[in-house]
Amino acid sequence: QITLKESGPTLVKPTQTLTLTCTFSGFSLSTSGVGVGWIRQPPGKALEWLALIYWDDDKRYSPSLKSRLTITKDTSKNQVVLTMTNMDPVDTATYYCAHGTSFDYWGQGTLVTVSS
C-alpha cells in the first residue's frame, strides 16, 4: 500500500525559504523507474506541477520556477524534500507530493500561507 504525507511549516514570511518534506511508504525510490513529484494548488485555483525526482537522482523543474526550486531525496529515510526560495504571498497554496509520473498516489497536501 503506497502512502505519502507532506510536512513543513504552515506559515512563512515573504522572502523566506520554504522547506517541505514528503515521507512515503510502500515503494522505494531506489527502484528503477520510480519518481516522486510535487504539485501545488493555490486556494480556489488549478493544480500546478513544480518538480519531480527520479530513482536515478535525475531532477526536473517547472521552467517558470526552476530558479527557486530544489528537490532532493533521502532513500534511506523514504523522503523527498522540496525547497523554494524567496517566498511571496502568491506562493500561498496547498502543496502535494505524488508518486510516479502518472501521479497515481497523492499525499493529503499541506497548506502553506505566505504572509508577514
Next chain:
Amino acid sequence: QSALTQPASVSGSPGQSITISCTGTSSDVGSYNLVSWYQQHPGKAPKLMIYEGSKRPSGVSNRFSGSKSGNTASLTISGLQAEDEADYYCCSYAGSSLWVFGGGTKLTVL
C-alpha cells in the same frame, strides 16, 4: 510551457454522458500518449482516474474513459451520478521529463 486548456465548467443530468476536453499543443498532448485525468472533490487530494490517455487504474469505474485526437484529449463520463460532481484536471507529459496541468473543469450534476 503553458497550461493546458479546459472548459471552466460542464454540466449534465444523472444518467447522461458528458465530455471534458483538454487542449494542448504539438509539444505536449499531440506528441505523447501520456495524458492523465484527476478527479478532485472539495478539500480532498486529487484522484487519478485515467492515465496514459485511456487506461483506468484498478478500482476506477468503467464509466470513465479517455481518448485523444490531435492536440486535444478528452475525458468522457457516462451514466452520470451525483458523486461524479467534482473538479477535473488533465495533465500531460511535455517532453524532457516536464509535466503540465490543465486549468481544471468544474462538473455539476444537475
